[in-house]
Amino acid sequence: MNKLLPTSTAGSLPKPSWLAEPEKLWSPWKLEGEELLEGKQDALRVALNDQRQAGIDIVSDGEQTRQHFVTTFIEHLEGVDFEKRETIRIRNRYDASVPSVVGAVSRNRPVFVEDAKFLRAQTTQPIKWALPGPMTMIDTLYDGHYKSREKLAWEFARILNEEARELEAAGIDIIQFDEPAFNVFFDEVNDWGVAALERAAEGLKCETAVHICYGYGIKANTDWKKTLGAEWRQYEAVFPRLRTSGIDMVSLECQHSHVPMDLIELLRGKKVMVGAIDVATDTVETPEEVAEVLRKALRFVDADKLYPCTNCGMAPLPRNVARGKLAALSAGADIVRRELSA
């Protein structure tokens, strides 16, 4: 990007009410068959247009074609039984009934490649595509086959790499891996988590990003956040290893976050997607509030490596709120861009 401070979102945007019940995660589809396929594509076009109207520079599909950022990908793979469910603890935070790994995992057909081609055909702007990261994937499953988190992660990394290469060929400019699990399992992140992520990104010539957040604004996450104390220093445990990794960009949350901004310094040299929009509140930031976060971040990241972004996905927000936040992000980045060129 030649433009300074190119804006983007972490990924998801709210779905239209005719496609899925709004303001809900995992919301079931309201259409089926051909109608669902067409409905998803229409929603993708609307999400793209919302970003375009707000002046977002790096656009996405708004994750309109998936029900959940991890599960939808896994549903397309072999080796996972969605009928055979076990209750496990997700990210040490809440219990959930999850599908089981019952055999060798593999990807017999592309998952999002057709969707990515469709998005590519709609716009000449740079596009970003989100995939789940290997560690976050294993954390949503019961593994009755490999019986090793690390082994399963390497298998998923191999599968993700197959998908990522095809997404790149479809014209995706930035492939982002979502790894909220990196904020929880620090030892594993440093032992093999980042290495597995690099395996997922192996051989890619497009840019690669990792999104590490404190999750959507759902109750299990906000309750967990209350236990983290006044200063959230989780990033401190993983940024040094990420800095030496082959991943180009790191997406993190900063608006209303308890993360000390100076931790970004640990990533010096990487491109940083700075979350300047809080996704856990319906209150729309003012452009000045966005600008303030970006100015603070500029003390620790070079201007040509700062990418203003949202803290996380906006799927659970009302649509008008999400649109307002997109516009605020754009206007806030504009304020700082003008300051930098003055």
Ligand SMILES: [Zn+2]
């Ligand atoms: Zn997130």
